[in-house]
Amino acid sequence: MQMRKIVYKKGRKVQPLHFEYTGIHKNNDSEMQLFVYNDTDLTEYEKIEVADFDQSLIRQKTNWINIHGLNNIELLQSVGNYFEIDTYMLADILNTTKRTKLEEQQDVLFFNIKSLLPKDNSDNIQTEQISFLIKEGVLISFQEKRSDFFTHIRERIRSHSGIVRTKKADFLLYVLLDAIMENFYITLEHEEHKVEELINLSKNSDNPIILERIEKHRDNYNFLKRSIIPLRDSLYDIKTIKDDNVFNLIENDNFSFFSRLYQKSLELLEQIESDRIALDSASNFFFSAQTQKMNEIMKTLTIVSSIFIPLTFIAGVYGMNFQNMPELKYPYGYHTVIGGMVFLGIAMVIYFKKRRWF
Incomplete structure (x- = not known):
C-alpha cells in the first residue's frame, strides 16, 4: 500500500511574542x-x-x-x-x-x-x-x-x-x-x-x-x-x-x-x-x-434491445434485395412478415413477463 504524502500548507504565521488578534471579530470593542x-x-x-x-x-x-x-x-x-x-x-x-x-x-x-x-x-x-x-x-x-x-x-x-x-x-x-x-x-x-x-x-x-x-x-x-x-x-x-x-x-x-x-x-x-x-x-x-435507478434503466433498455434484435434481423434479411428471394413475389409477403414480426415481439414480451424480468 502506498503511503500518503504529508503536504505542508504555507500560511500566515504569528510570532510567539507578537501580540496580534487573529480572529474574525475585529469590529468588537474591548x-x-x-x-x-x-x-x-x-x-x-x-x-x-x-x-x-x-x-x-x-x-x-x-x-x-x-x-x-x-x-x-x-x-x-x-x-x-x-x-x-x-x-x-x-x-x-x-x-x-x-x-x-x-x-x-x-x-x-x-x-x-x-x-x-x-x-x-x-x-x-x-x-x-x-x-x-x-x-x-x-x-x-x-x-x-x-x-x-x-x-x-x-x-x-x-x-x-x-x-x-x-x-x-x-x-x-x-x-x-x-x-x-x-x-x-x-x-x-x-x-x-x-x-x-x-x-x-x-x-x-x-x-x-x-x-x-x-x-x-x-x-x-x-x-x-x-x-x-x-x-x-x-x-x-x-x-x-x-x-x-x-x-x-x-x-x-x-x-x-x-x-x-x-x-x-x-x-x-x-x-x-x-x-x-x-x-x-x-x-x-x-x-x-442511484444504483437501483440505474439498474432499472439498464434493464428496460436491455429488454427493448432484446425485442428489437430479432426484428432487426428479419428486416435486414428482407432488405438485401436479392432477385431470387421467393418471398418477395408473394402477394401477401409484406403483410406476412409484418404480422410475424408483431407476433414475435408480443411473444417475447409475454415470455419476459412470465420470467418476471420486468
Missing part, C-alpha cells in the same frame, strides 16, 4: 466586567479599567474578570502586566488558531477552549475561542465578542443560586467550562437533526445536492471531533495536576467536578462516532437509490 463575591457579599462592576483593580479586587473573595473583545491589545497587555502573566499566554489568547490546551506555570493555570454553536438556517458551525486564567483567587476569562454563554452563571451569582458563591475561582472555572460544553451538546443535537433530515431525503430524492450536504456534515463531525479531543486531553491533565499534589489553585474537593467534564467529553466523542455511522447510512441510501 471592555471588562468584574464580579467580586463570597457567600455573603457581591459587588459587580461594569466597564472597569485596569487602574481600578487595586481598589476593586479583594483577594479574600472570588474575583471574576470577564473581558469581551480582543481588539484592544494595549488593554490586554495592561492586564497581563498587572497580573504578571507570561507573554506566551497572552499571545495564545490572541491567536485563535491555537488548539484547546491546559497549561500550568508557577502560580498560574491557563485554559484555552473552543466554543461551538450551529449557525441559524445553515449547515455551518460558528466557533469562538475562550481563554481562562486563574491566579491568586482571580479568574480572568477572555471572549472574542459579547455573547450569552455565561448569562445564566451571572444570574446564579447575583441571585446566590446553587453553591457557586460558596466556592472559589476553581469552581467558577468548572461552571464556565460546563456552560461551554453545553454548546457542544447543542451543536451535536443540531447535527443529528440535520443527519436525520438527510437520511429521509436520500431515500426519496436523487438530487446531487444531498451528497454535497452529506459531505458537509461529515466535515462538521470531523471538526467537532478535532475540537473535543484536545479538550478531553486537557481535562485528563487536571487529574495529573491532582496526582502531582504541587498545584494548589484547584481544591481537592473540586477535582471531582472536572472529572465530570472529562466524562462528558468521552460521551460527546462516543456520540460523534455513532452519528458518523448514521451519516454513512445516508450516504449509502443515496448511492443505493
Whole structure:
C-alpha cells in the first residue's frame, strides 16, 4: 500500500511574542466586567479599567474578570502586566488558531477552549475561542465578542443560586467550562437533526445536492471531533495536576467536578462516532437509490434491445434485395412478415413477463 504524502500548507504565521488578534471579530470593542463575591457579599462592576483593580479586587473573595473583545491589545497587555502573566499566554489568547490546551506555570493555570454553536438556517458551525486564567483567587476569562454563554452563571451569582458563591475561582472555572460544553451538546443535537433530515431525503430524492450536504456534515463531525479531543486531553491533565499534589489553585474537593467534564467529553466523542455511522447510512441510501435507478434503466433498455434484435434481423434479411428471394413475389409477403414480426415481439414480451424480468 502506498503511503500518503504529508503536504505542508504555507500560511500566515504569528510570532510567539507578537501580540496580534487573529480572529474574525475585529469590529468588537474591548471592555471588562468584574464580579467580586463570597457567600455573603457581591459587588459587580461594569466597564472597569485596569487602574481600578487595586481598589476593586479583594483577594479574600472570588474575583471574576470577564473581558469581551480582543481588539484592544494595549488593554490586554495592561492586564497581563498587572497580573504578571507570561507573554506566551497572552499571545495564545490572541491567536485563535491555537488548539484547546491546559497549561500550568508557577502560580498560574491557563485554559484555552473552543466554543461551538450551529449557525441559524445553515449547515455551518460558528466557533469562538475562550481563554481562562486563574491566579491568586482571580479568574480572568477572555471572549472574542459579547455573547450569552455565561448569562445564566451571572444570574446564579447575583441571585446566590446553587453553591457557586460558596466556592472559589476553581469552581467558577468548572461552571464556565460546563456552560461551554453545553454548546457542544447543542451543536451535536443540531447535527443529528440535520443527519436525520438527510437520511429521509436520500431515500426519496436523487438530487446531487444531498451528497454535497452529506459531505458537509461529515466535515462538521470531523471538526467537532478535532475540537473535543484536545479538550478531553486537557481535562485528563487536571487529574495529573491532582496526582502531582504541587498545584494548589484547584481544591481537592473540586477535582471531582472536572472529572465530570472529562466524562462528558468521552460521551460527546462516543456520540460523534455513532452519528458518523448514521451519516454513512445516508450516504449509502443515496448511492443505493442511484444504483437501483440505474439498474432499472439498464434493464428496460436491455429488454427493448432484446425485442428489437430479432426484428432487426428479419428486416435486414428482407432488405438485401436479392432477385431470387421467393418471398418477395408473394402477394401477401409484406403483410406476412409484418404480422410475424408483431407476433414475435408480443411473444417475447409475454415470455419476459412470465420470467418476471420486468
